[in-house]
Amino acid sequence: MSHNVQFIPVKPNQFEQLFEQICLMTSFYGKGVSIPHYNKFKLYDSLLNAGKVGFHAEFIYTKSEGVCGYITYNIAFTSSACGFNLYVDDIYLNSGVQRKGIGKLIIEHLQRKAKGIGSSKLMWQVAKTNERAIDFYIKQGAEITDDHLSCELAV
Template sequence: MDIVIRQAKEQDFPPIFSMIQDFAAFENCSEKLTSSLEQMINEKEYINCFIAETDSKEIVGYVVYFFAYYTWAGKSLYMDDLYVKEGFRGKGIGSRLIGEVVDFAKKGNCHKLRWQVSNWNKSAIDFYTSLGAEIDNVEQNCDLIF
């Protein structure tokens, strides 16, 4: 099976949003998912996303990212979601998706890439550590929902 990593297009939003719902369920946080497919379409200019697509055009993974400025590091990239469908995990797709983000960050002269990982998700922590990521337990999320 060949996998192509490419920039997402608006017509890719329905399967991406379906995976976002799957990701929220995987994280046991479905109730926190307040966006919708319609909202994605209306806010498409803010969505930066690479997808993993099979040779049969099935989208089996995605990664969402955006530029950020961290006062301690400068221009950076934030990776919001990295998700691969269950039946496609362990095949290197996640590595290829994050590799695409890393390449994009380097080409964009970013000084770091930041993301979060749930403290219970040992396989993700092991994966990120194998990539050389430093995982600290210092900060926690603070969300102010409007």
């Protein structure tokens, strides 16, 4: 299915719309929408102060659906790569537009972004229980590795 998909950088005056989408995504993962106010402020500040390096957010827009999701990612220097990498944080599509080819366009868009900063790869994490996403990523050519483990430490 052909889609006229656009990736529109989120502007500070569109933050509330992005935040609504993030709350929908957190509900999907069973985390509810109780994002503390200080984290909302930090997210807004990150968006406001993003340059080439740092936090980035883009709406996913189609002519037929309007804003139908978002992507967030960070561009950061990593010593292990001796350069900059693009780390995908969130890929979220509203349920009505899933399984229609937009995910492939999102991955291609992110690959172009990564190439544009001189990175040789995209990096992200996926829950082991999200089999549908894992299958999709493998079909896109992603290699699921266990080179790095997620670490969490309460503070």
